[in-house]
Amino acid sequence: MSFRNWFGHGCHLGLLGLVILVGAIGIEAGSTSAQVTPDPSVGTQVKRIDNTTLDIITGGTTVGNTNLFHSFSNFSVKPDEVVSFRNVGTINNILVRVTGGNPSDIQGTLQAEGKANLFLINPNGIIFGENAYLDIGGSFIATTASAIRFPGGGEFSMTSPVNPLNPLLRVNPSAFLFNQILSQPIKSIQVNEATLSVPESQSLVLLGGDVNLEGAVMDAPDGRVELGGLAGVGTVGLNIDNNNFRLSFPDSVARSDISLTDYAAVDASGEGGGAIQVQGRRVTLADNSSIAVDTVVSKSGGTLVVNASESVKLLGGSSLSTGTTRTGTAGELKIETGQLIIQDGAQVSASTYKESIGGGGTLSVNAKDSIQLIGTSPQGDPSGLFTVTQGSGTAGELKIETGQLIIQDGAQVSASTYKESIG
DSSP, X not given: OOOOOOXXXXXXXXXXXHHHHHHHHHHHTSSXXXXXXXXXXXXXXXXXXXXXXXXXXXXXXXXXXXXXXXXXXXXOBOTXXXXXXXXXXXXXXXXXXXXXXXXXXXXXEEEESTTOEEEEEOTTOEEEOTTOEEEOSSOEEXXXXXXXXXXXXXXXXXXXXXXXXXXXXXXXXXXXXXXXXXXXXXXXXXXXXXXXXXXXXXXXXXXXXXXXXXXXXXXXXXXXXXXXXXXXXXXXXXXXXXXXXXXXXXXXXXXXXXXXXXXXXXXXXXSSOOEEEEEEEEEEEOSSOEEEEEEOSSSOOOEEEEEEEEXXXXXXXXXXXXXXXXXXXXXXXXXXXXXXXXXTTOEEEEEEOTTOOSOOOEEEEEEEEEEEEEOBOTTOOBOEEEEEEOSSSOOXXXXXXXXXXXXXXTOEEEEEEOTTOOO
């Protein structure tokens, strides 16, 4: 804030300016961060620890000693700031809603105790900056839905009260509701150069309007990543099996776009490989961006599913891959879309690496309209679809269903083994 010096206009105005300045200093030194502001609806309390950048979140409403509900009129986190949710060890889910009109701009750290899952719900949009960081023991879910539904009809919306005796609110959530006014688009989730990660075998979920990852990294080792884009009013189901959070989109729900650019990476690799599911309208990977589920030991591989109602595009060396580096079998990679375009050295692969003795995975592509495989990278790497075995294991399986298949300018389709393999 800038202050003008009005002393030339008289002592009275100068004194007034001094009073305003002191008041501003008093607000800044207060116990509540101006960026993290609770509303009174569920008893959330915020305390700034003196001379630190730590905000302690207490209070809220607990239901059944399993779910803890918090409500904020504004929720943004400055760089180097830590927002720490305090909870007892029995809490499974911390559900945070933002009822004001501003998006959540997360530039610092979100922290929760134990293995509690953290849900952040803001219908006005969510942004993660380059210093955003997750310090949690459970799964993380960020959504621009307008409400969360529980089995039996319980609901946590922007306006609903939370009764600590309501048995419908003590179990895991089962769906996200998007019932915004039709004339207002569902707000996006933007991840800008941030690294968002969860502990091993946990889930990382982004569900909103457009979901854009620019130079970002999302990592859920041996866990699950869900990216979902919704364009219209509807309900997206949520199935929670232990730490496995899976979204389900009804066919009737309109979808929005998902993009990965500038070396963005999504990874669920691990001992057995986790799982990744991407659901949207147009799914685009550009600028050497990647989505991968690799198996690094003897377990069977995980799965990578991309479901795009209109198109999937891989450009500029980008990749979708499941693979294995040891004795495990590479996972399944499945694409369902209208049009698939792979060009400029981009690749889709369910393959094994040179030192592996495990088998290749299954690559299934169903593109109703067309598949276009075009060109090579500047280094000569071909664009294409591959189930290649470079180790001693058996080759994987390649399935293609499409109305039209176009392969040109050095692109390839290959299900093959190299000499050292026995497949």
